[in-house]
Amino acid sequence: MLTKKLVKQNFIHFALLLGAVLVLLSACDSGNNPNGSAGATPTSATVNSASAIIRHSPSGTVELMWDHTSHVLTVHMALTGLTPKSTHPAHINAGSCKNGGKLVYNLSSVKATQIGFADVITRVKDVTGGFLRLAGISM
Known part of the structure; x- marks a missing residue:
């Protein structure tokens, strides 16, 4: 019973860690702009209003499953909002x-x-x- 509780608790910690890593990875995306800045230069001295439609705002889920008998880690990524x-x-x-x-591991490329x-x-x-090894947790 104690083992199940520890595994469940460590799985929750790992899921939270993975979520944080995914957020950090999405924040690391520098885009394709070589100047490191984005924006438009106004053609007149006064800009009354501006708007933009953002069509590519990626989001999704990643599910990790590990089989302790076969030692196979299954990573399922479902994403939307990609280019x-x-x-x-x-x-x-x-x-x-x-x-x-x-x-640590190469995964299959994400093809939208x-x-x-x-x-x-x-x-x-x-x-x-x-999961314990992936999350750097030792017991």
Whole structure:
């Protein structure tokens, strides 16, 4: 009973950690602008109003499942709001935005459909230690 409680508690910690990593990774996206700035230069001295329609605001979920008997980690990513027909590399690192850290696992590339949706499942074999190892938690 105590083991189930510890596993459940560690899974919750790992899910929160993964959510934070995903938020940090989305914040690390510098876009394609080589100048590092975005904006428009007004053509007149006065700008009364401005508006923009943001069509690409990615969001989604990532679900991790680890089978303790086969040692297979299944990563299921379901994303929407991607640029249509775009491709994005995906991986799990042991770091943060500031310091990417060591690559732990390569995942299948995220390939958006013509409407900006992606549904990707990657199975990683020989993952020992499960979520605890990925989250850096030791017992």
